[in-house]
Amino acid sequence: NLLRTAKYQISATKPQNFPADEGVEVAFAGRSNAGKSSCLNVIANQRALARVSKTPGRTQMINFFSLQDEQLKLVDLPGYGYAKVPVAMRANWGRNIQAFLENRRCLAGLVMIMDSRHPMSPLDQQMMDWALARQLPLHAVLTKADKLSRNVQNQTLMKVRKELPEGCTTQLFSALKRQGIEELDERLKSWMLP
Numbered sequence: 001n002l003l004r005t006a007k008y009q010i011s012a013t014k015p016q017n018f019p020a021d022e023g024v025e026v027a028f029a030g031r032s033n034a035g036k037s038s039c040l041n042v043i044a045n046q047r048a049l050a051r052v053s054k055t056p057g058r059t060q061m062i063n064f065f066s067l068q069d070e071q072l073k074l075v076d077l078p079g080y081g082y083a084k085v086p087v088a089m090r091a092n093w094g095r096n097i098q099a100f101l102e103n104r105r106c107l108a109g110l111v112m113i114m115d116s117r118h119p120m121s122p123l124d125q126q127m128m129d130w131a132l133a134r135q136l137p138l139h140a141v142l143t144k145a146d147k148l149s150r151n152v153q154n155q156t157l158m159k160v161r162k163e164l165p166e167g168c169t170t171q172l173f174s175a176l177k178r179q180g181i182e183e184l185d186e187r188l189k190s191w192m193l194p
């Protein structure tokens with residue numbers, strides 16, 4: 001399994017410190033606490049893969065994980081919307097993410113991690129707008145689905161599907177119940193191994 005070969009590579013804020021802009025990358029974005037680290041850990045089947053993204057000093061960095069031959073990478077973008085972060089820092093961070101989404105040539109797609117209980121926040125939409133501005137494929141993962149009844153899960157899925165711009169895809173996910181892993185796997189592979 002491709003994703004299980006994920007290995008932490010480097011954390012950086014500035015483009016000059018990023019790995020070379022080559023190969024194929026898929027980026028993961030989401031509000032702080034949406035469940036992005038849990039999702040990365042589950043799809044890579046490594047309990048602590050994304051722990052690095054939570055270490056002090058790295059929460060605002062872009063974290064790169066290489067797969068297999070290092071030509072394929074997962075990119076963990078800094079979580080946003082965390083109220084305790086000072087306004088000036090937040091602005092800087094938005095600029096970094098925007099620049100990354102707009103300029104990174106090897107980026108093949110963006111996975112938006114959203115808590116299925118409150119998806120499509122204004123900051124989520126901002127992030128998606130940046131990605132869509134360059135026609136980047138976008139897949140919305142509605143996580144913590146285990147917190148919703150089957151009925152509400154399906155209603156949420158349909159609602160988000162309607163709100164997403166054309167061409168975007170979405171799915172339910174639960175790191176806790178290991179729900180939706182295969183679907184996400186397939187989406188990532190379709191972007192990385194076309």
Ligand code: GDP
Pocket residue numbers: 030031032033034035036037038039079143144145146147173174175176177
């Ligand atoms: P991040 O800040 O987006 O990386 O979020 P984390 O992965 O650290 O998750 C934030 C909190 O949500 C933690 O307490 C997790 O245990 C919890 N969480 C993450 N995914 C799930 C899930 O699928 N189901 C449930 N019930 N809780 C989850």
